[in-house]
Amino acid sequence: MIEKIIQKIGSVCSWLSFALVILITIDVFLRYIFNFSSASLYELEWHFFAIIFLLGSSITLQKDEHVRVDVFYNKFSNKKKDVVNLIGNLFFLLPFSIIIFYTSIPFVEDSLMILESSPDPGGLPFRFIIKSIIPISFFLLAAQGIVNIIKNFKNIANG
Numbered sequence: 304m305i306e307k308i309i310q311k312i313g314s315v316c317s318w319l320s321f322a323l324v325i326l327i328t329i330d331v332f333l334r335y336i337f338n339f340s341s342a343s344l345y346e347l348e349w350h351f352f353a354i355i356f357l358l359g360s361s362i363t364l365q366k367d368e369h370v371r372v373d374v375f376y377n378k379f380s381n382k383k384k385d386v387v388n389l390i391g392n393l394f395f396l397l398p399f400s401i402i403i404f405y406t407s408i409p410f411v412e413d414s415l416m417i418l419e420s421s422p423d424p425g426g427l428p429f430r431f432i433i434k435s436i437i438p439i440s441f442f443l444l445a446a447q448g449i450v451n452i453i454k455n456f457k458n459i460a461n462g
Contacts, residue, residue: 330348393452410437419434
């Protein structure tokens with residue numbers, strides 16, 4: 304079930320990537336053709352990018368397309384790859400995700416309590432919405448890490 308949710312989020316991230324390209328194109332067009340710039344348009348660009356980056360990390364992990372230093376990994380057997388992935392998920396990804404999840408919650412709560420908005424004139428209101436993506440994304444990343452740990456453990460056990 305968690306993998307289906309992450310796949311849906313991956314689809315949303317794909318569409319947000321397309322929307323970001325359109326948004327940046329409009330921004331560049333307005334800036335260079337009409338000499339017009341807007342703080343809210345610029346902030347919306349980095350909000351879209353943040354959502355794509357943060358929420359896209361779990362689908363990237365699910366599809367095993369994340370960044371990895373493949374100096375030795377490519378030459379490993381499937382069983383050794385499963386062991387490396389198990390260790391990486393169990394001892395690095397999961398603790399890191401849990402720490403970021405828990406430490407980001409007060410950050411989001413503080414932002415929500417003051418109804419934080421952009422400090423820039425003409426910026427976007429409700430900055431707590433984009434900040435709330437941080438714990439959500441690390442929760443999803445940890446959940447996908449747990450799914451991967453289970454899969455790797457089963458693969459190792461089955462040989």
